Amino acid sequence: MSDHTILEVENLKVNFDVSSEGDMPWTKPKKLQAVNDISFTLNAGETLGIVGESGCGKSTLARAIVKMVPAESGEVLWLGNDLLSLSDSETRPYRKQIQMIFQDPLASLNPRMNIGEIIAEPLRTHYPKTSESDVQARVSDVMNKVGLLDNLLNRYPHEFSGGQCQRIGIARALILKPKLIICDEPVSALDVSIQAQVVNLLMDLQEEMELALIFIAHDLSVVKHISTKIMVLYLGNMVELANSDDIYQNPSHPYTQALISAVPIPDPNIEKNKELILIEGDLPSPVNPPSGCVFRTRCHKAQDICSQKKPEFIESSKSHSVACHFHD
Amino acid sequence: MSLLEVSNLKVEFKTTDGIVSAVNNVNFSLEEGKILAIVGESGSGKSQTVFGMTGLLDHNGSATGSVKFEGEEILNLPNQKLNQIRAEKIAMIFQDPMTSLNPYVRVSNQMTEVLIHHQGLSKSDALKQSISMLDAVRIPDSSNRIRMYPHEFSGGMRQRVMIAMSLLCRPKLLVADEPTTALDVTVQAQIMQLLADLQKDFGMSIILISHDLGVVAGNSDEMLVMYSGEIMEIGKTESLYAKPTHPYTQGLMSAVPRLNDSEERLTTIPGNPPNMMKPSEGCPFSPRCNFANDTCSNVSPILSKVNKDDHYRACHVATEEIL
Numbered sequence: 001m002s003d004h005t006i007l008e009v010e011n012l013k014v015n016f017d018v019s020s021e022g023d024m025p026w027t028k029p030k031k032l033q034a035v036n037d038i039s040f041t042l043n044a045g046e047t048l049g050i051v052g053e054s055g056c057g058k059s060t061l062a063r064a065i066v067k068m069v070p071a072e073s074g075e076v077l078w079l080g081n082d083l084l085s086l087s088d089s090e091t092r093p094y095r096k097q098i099q100m101i102f103q104d105p106l107a108s109l110n111p112r113m114n115i116g117e118i119i120a121e122p123l124r125t126h127y128p129k130t131s132e133s134d135v136q137a138r139v140s141d142v143m144n145k146v147g148l149l150d151n152l153l154n155r156y157p158h159e160f161s162g163g164q165c166q167r168i169g170i171a172r173a174l175i176l177k178p179k180l181i182i183c184d185e186p187v188s189a190l191d192v193s194i195q196a197q198v199v200n201l202l203m204d205l206q207e208e209m210e211l212a213l214i215f216i217a218h219d220l221s222v223v224k225h226i227s228t229k230i231m232v233l234y235l236g237n238m239v240e241l242a243n244s245d246d247i248y249q250n251p252s253h254p255y256t257q258a259l260i261s262a263v264p265i266p267d268p269n270i271e272k273n274k275e276l277i278l279i280e281g282d283l284p285s286p287v288n289p290p291s292g293c294v295f296r297t298r299c300h301k302a303q304d305i306c307s308q309k310k311p312e313f314i315e316s317s318k319s320h321s322v323a324c325h326f327h328d
Numbered sequence: 329m330s331l332l333e334v335s336n337l338k339v340e341f342k343t344t345d346g347i348v349s350a351v352n353n354v355n356f357s358l359e360e361g362k363i364l365a366i367v368g369e370s371g372s373g374k375s376q377t378v379f380g381m382t383g384l385l386d387h388n389g390s391a392t393g394s395v396k397f398e399g400e401e402i403l404n405l406p407n408q409k410l411n412q413i414r415a416e417k418i419a420m421i422f423q424d425p426m427t428s429l430n431p432y433v434r435v436s437n438q439m440t441e442v443l444i445h446h447q448g449l450s451k452s453d454a455l456k457q458s459i460s461m462l463d464a465v466r467i468p469d470s471s472n473r474i475r476m477y478p479h480e481f482s483g484g485m486r487q488r489v490m491i492a493m494s495l496l497c498r499p500k501l502l503v504a505d506e507p508t509t510a511l512d513v514t515v516q517a518q519i520m521q522l523l524a525d526l527q528k529d530f531g532m533s534i535i536l537i538s539h540d541l542g543v544v545a546g547n548s549d550e551m552l553v554m555y556s557g558e559i560m561e562i563g564k565t566e567s568l569y570a571k572p573t574h575p576y577t578q579g580l581m582s583a584v585p586r587l588n589d590s591e592e593r594l595t596t597i598p599g600n601p602p603n604m605m606k607p608s609e610g611c612p613f614s615p616r617c618n619f620a621n622d623t624c625s626n627v628s629p630i631l632s633k634v635n636k637d638d639h640y641r642a643c644h645v646a647t648e649e650i651l
Contacts, residue, residue, distance in 0.1 A: 193601075196597075199594055264516075264546055266569065266584050271545040283482075
């Protein structure tokens, strides 16, 4: 482990029990593999982007890292400590170093608390002995950082616009001076002009506070813009992991290639002459994933071996890994 | 003669807090076989423009102005007439296909109902046509799947069902209100490709409402940029992307992160979208505009021609200064 590594996830698996319609109470529930064998490392000040279609396990992965959903097996090493083996009280000191921001900015704020209370809550929870004047000072400090005027302190969430609510969410995440912020689709609900403001804010804060970010989004252009490296998920499995520029210039997994070609580029000349790699069909059910390679049912390169053997996640070049039998 | 001509369209809503003017003085026309994109942020009046045109406003809304479809005035016609037009000539698809389909009724019944009611077909003929329409939108195994309920389809498939249903009566105009916003990029690509193919096969016109400048770039002939219920700029898609002459269009274009180049920082439009309760004097974009001067905040700009090829913009600042 290098000195800079703060988070190391190894072979993380998350399963959900699902029972289908018509099951008897004693029928054993089926296992849904939401996250399957995921490993990665994250260095201080880096951003890991996670992309994939809806239902591919992006959010579950993020939640499993902070133990919001229980993991089946694997390790989450935070500064060398395996969070999954710790008890709740033992995890608490590490919890304040990892914070989260959510997709729907308004829904993630308590409508009955004013902004000052919302932003101060993590501080009051983790450091109950902080004096009131200190709390006030810290709150107005983070509010300035995220570009909110501190005279808004006594307002309630419904009085703010979506972009401002997301800033409040960011302020709440920042007040404990975390080392890592997990952003679960933080800009999906925002308009383009506001989205750009929030993305810039996150990048500025990252530089200023040496934050590491895990940035989940389905919008590949935003992810590419903010991330140092990018992980592509499909049906709970890692299909490709590489540096952000590398993955866009040389995508080697057929799924990544299709995903990138599907992103519309705001330029009519490029867009009208572009060759689309269309993926046929829909995401298979994660309860019954295809045998072998999970992507083979929609893959244009699929051959017999793909249904028999699951491709290993191998390094195709330095800092570029891919799981495909026929990668480019 | 153009297929659709909208002039001085105004949409207002009476609320307990006063009158909200959602769409203000909108003028545009659409030729047969063309795709017009309406672009803007949420609350800019994109959807209300179309709802106002087709009489789908909420009970507290009212539309004034003139909307001519195939030369005939259709604005504020009685509901019975509008129903006929909306089924046979102007079809619509919406953002969330699940909320537009009836969850209790099989797809077959929802589709045949349209044909039986509007074209007087027999049940078996209607079913045959519905199945061939599902084939046209590339739903595999259509003769079996037509008997399913909406929840048995995935999001992308549901949107295909909606498209098939809207095309049953061979409309002249299809209004697609954010048709791919709820879908994944890969499915979005499938649906947009499908719409483009169908548009050619059926020779219809499309009004595509979207906030995604990427989708609009590849799928429209003309585009109309709205802000705060007013048209900021209108013109050929190519020329608008190549040379946006309105500060808002320019801001919007540069705020989008692009896959094909890597700029260090995104350009932002400062401030927040306007409060529609307080009608602005002058240009609605002036509080957020970098080029704004005194005239901008007092006098409302008029849509005026930029150059020869039907490119209009509403801005006081000279084009040369912005470019």
